[in-house]
Amino acid sequence: LERSSTLGELGEFGLIARVTAERHQPAATLLGPGDDAAVVAAADGRVVACTDVLVEGVHFRLDWSTAEQVGRKAAAANLADIASMGARPTALLAAVAAPQDLPAEWLEGLASGLAAEAAAVGAAVVGGDTTRGELLTVTVTALGDLEGREPVTRSGAKPGDVLALAGRIGWAAGGLNVLSRGFRSPGALVGAYRRPQPPYAAGRDAALMGVRAMIDVSDGLLADVGHIADDSGVAIDVDTTALPVPEPMRNAAEALGADARNWLLSGGEDHALAAAFPPDVLLPEGWRRIGTVSEGAGVTVDGHRWTGPTGWDHFVKE
Amino acid sequence: LERSSTLGELGEFGLIARVTAERHQPAATLLGPGDDAAVVAAADGRVVACTDVLVEGVHFRLDWSTAEQVGRKAAAANLADIASMGARPTALLAAVAAPQDLPAEWLEGLASGLAAEAAAVGAAVVGGDTTRGELLTVTVTALGDLEGREPVTRSGAKPGDVLALAGRIGWAAGGLNVLSRGFRSPGALVGAYRRPQPPYAAGRDAALMGVRAMIDVSDGLLADVGHIADDSGVAIDVDTTALPVPEPMRNAAEALGADARNWLLSGGEDHALAAAFPPDVLLPEGWRRIGTVSEGAGVTVDGHRWTGPTGWDHFVKE
Numbered sequence: 073l074e075r076s077s078t079l080g081e082l083g084e085f086g087l088i089a090r091v092t093a094e095r096h097q098p099a100a101t102l103l104g105p106g107d108d109a110a111v112v113a114a115a116d117g118r119v120v121a122c123t124d125v126l127v128e129g130v131h132f133r134l135d136w137s138t139a140e141q142v143g144r145k146a147a148a149a150n151l152a153d154i155a156s157m158g159a160r161p162t163a164l165l166a167a168v169a170a171p172q173d174l175p176a177e178w179l180e181g182l183a184s185g186l187a188a189e190a191a192a193v194g195a196a197v198v199g200g201d202t203t204r205g206e207l208l209t210v211t212v213t214a215l216g217d218l219e220g221r222e223p224v225t226r227s228g229a230k231p232g233d234v235l236a237l238a239g240r241i242g243w244a245a246g247g248l249n250v251l252s253r254g255f256r257s258p259g260a261l262v263g264a265y266r267r268p269q270p271p272y273a274a275g276r277d278a279a280l281m282g283v284r285a286m287i288d289v290s291d292g293l294l295a296d297v298g299h300i301a302d303d304s305g306v307a308i309d310v311d312t313t314a315l316p317v318p319e320p321m322r323n324a325a326e327a328l329g330a331d332a333r334n335w336l337l338s339g340g341e342d343h344a345l346a347a348a349f350p351p352d353v354l355l356p357e358g359w360r361r362i363g364t365v366s367e368g369a370g371v372t373v374d375g376h377r378w379t380g381p382t383g384w385d386h387f388v389k390e
Numbered sequence: 391l392e393r394s395s396t397l398g399e400l401g402e403f404g405l406i407a408r409v410t411a412e413r414h415q416p417a418a419t420l421l422g423p424g425d426d427a428a429v430v431a432a433a434d435g436r437v438v439a440c441t442d443v444l445v446e447g448v449h450f451r452l453d454w455s456t457a458e459q460v461g462r463k464a465a466a467a468n469l470a471d472i473a474s475m476g477a478r479p480t481a482l483l484a485a486v487a488a489p490q491d492l493p494a495e496w497l498e499g500l501a502s503g504l505a506a507e508a509a510a511v512g513a514a515v516v517g518g519d520t521t522r523g524e525l526l527t528v529t530v531t532a533l534g535d536l537e538g539r540e541p542v543t544r545s546g547a548k549p550g551d552v553l554a555l556a557g558r559i560g561w562a563a564g565g566l567n568v569l570s571r572g573f574r575s576p577g578a579l580v581g582a583y584r585r586p587q588p589p590y591a592a593g594r595d596a597a598l599m600g601v602r603a604m605i606d607v608s609d610g611l612l613a614d615v616g617h618i619a620d621d622s623g624v625a626i627d628v629d630t631t632a633l634p635v636p637e638p639m640r641n642a643a644e645a646l647g648a649d650a651r652n653w654l655l656s657g658g659e660d661h662a663l664a665a666a667f668p669p670d671v672l673l674p675e676g677w678r679r680i681g682t683v684s685e686g687a688g689v690t691v692d693g694h695r696w697t698g699p700t701g702w703d704h705f706v707k708e
Contacts, residue, residue, distance in 0.1 A: 102436055103543065107621075108475055109477070111439075113436055117435060118430065119430050122426060122517055123531055125519050125529060127521060130523060165440070169445045201443050203448065205443075205448060207523060209529075211443060211527075213439070215439060223427075223429050225421065225425050288426050
């Protein structure tokens with residue numbers, strides 16, 4: 073791509089295909105970018121599929137994240153959903169609507185970020201679409217392989233199960249708060265917002281250990297654990313003594329006059345995994361106990377009804 | 391859904407899942423809407439996948455198309471891509487970014503259109519995402535099953551092959567022209583723009599008959615045949631005596647002072663299929679000969695270089 077070009081000058085044909093075609097494709101990519109559709113291996117005769125859309129100004133800002141970071145974030149949101157089914161991601165497709173004056177190198181950066189995040193789990197970008205649209209919108213679809221296992225849904229939790237968490241929570245919410253107030257540090261929080269690091273392998277590990285229900289924490293721990301409770305027909309209590317506020321988060325919250333506990337309990341976008349394990353299971357590496365499952369309905373925090381925010385709904389104005 | 395609600399009032403959680411969950415799911419849907427991801431059968435160990443984004447004001451207008459028509463159109467664009475690989479569509483995923491004041495019933499109509507078009511080919515909407523975004527954007531991903539066959543790419547055409555077409559061309563372009571000038575008739579053209587009717591079965595039929603290269607005509611016949619020529623390393627000549635201008639199209643073009651031949655040769659969005667067949671093949675039902683493949687490069691029309699428009703590039707302002 074020419075460095076100074078805009079999308080409008082280059083035209084749309086195959087832009088995503090062009091920037092991804094030369095990248096390494098894993099063995100699962102049977103037909104990569106550049107045709108009407110891609111072909112991906114689905115070895116056990118099934119494919120796991122999900123889609124997620126990021127909108128400029130809602131999910132990312134061009135002055136807060138680089139193109140590569142937006143690509144990684146869009147990929148991570150979907151790859152974490154595949155992981156939460158207990159599957160191994162195999163492929164991504166990316167559809168981008170972008171203003172005509174967007175520099176083509178921004179799209180190249182986006183494709184780099186998508187490809188890098190996919191490569192980190194052994195997957196690749198196998199196709200896409202680019203079109204004109206005055207609002208920059210990045211929609212990613214991820215495909216995955218269950219490797220012969222049953223999918224892990226939200227509905228299998230049983231009374232007596234252990235609620236467990238893999239990955240970080242609250243860091244991205246802290247970073248978003250910091251950026252929203254016009255600051256750029258602490259770097260640990262801002263970096264977590266810019267580039268989530270979901271515990272991809274923990275999903276497959278949990279499936280191998282007989283996890284009963286699992287979800288990607290993308291809307292906030294309480295909201296997403298609430299989906300497990302609702303779909304499984306159980307009550308879940310979150311034990312905050314198992315969720316100490318990390319030092320950088322505490323310091324940043326104090327400086328901003330915010331409540332770090334809200335970041336932990338209702339912040340999404342770190343893409344942690346939350347799951348219900350049978351009580352006798354030794355939790356796999358990276359998982360820690362954060363609560364209990366019992367008969368009943370709804371989610372409580374330390375045994376009490378939670379009155380703070382529960383999560384993030386992109387349609388409800390804040 | 392409550393009739394008078396807006397997306398902002400309803401919130402985003404599972405809106406697409408809610409409006410699609412109760413619909414019939416075919417046997418290929420192993421896990422339908424409502425979890426972090428869906429699971430779809432991929433019987434021969436491979437899955438075909440493509441994605442396509444429609445943007446309000448670029449690909450559709452709310453005063454020109456109903457929500458259901460936009461849903462059908464978004465589905466058709468992707469289902470035709472699956473068909474052009476010689477595959478059978480199995481599933482759709484839909485990601486929607488929408489303004490908060492969009493009536494929820496519009497999204498319900500969109501979901502109805504997506505589901506109806508999918509059902510017409512035995513597929514279903516298995517998942518989706520809905521989020522806030524000031525510009526209405528509909529991104530659909532389609533999955534398909536090759537049923538043990540090799541995928542039909544753009545690169546297999548050989549000198550001596552017959553260029554053939556299934557489905558209509560120029561009708562949607564005519565309809566768009568009519569609507570753009572402020573008219574609502576003739577209905578045949580406007581209807582074609584509002585609801586494309588791709589020849590889905592023709593793709594699979596062509597694959598069964600040994601077609602060598604195939605493409606979904608979404609950007610215009612000459613542009614898309616050009617992709618076959620480029621990727622196959624051949625020259626293609628389009629014979630316009632095989633492409634007579636239909637009566638309603640001729641009349642509308644005359645009334646508008648437009649050239650109906652341009653609609654035929656460079657109009658997309660009917661989602662016809664164009665393909666190169668070996669010279670000795672009896673063309674399957676619905677296919678007709680429209681040109682020839684020879685040694686060389688590029689696309690000609692009746693043996694001459696074409697100086698009119700070749701197709702539709704959404705990034706290049708007209």
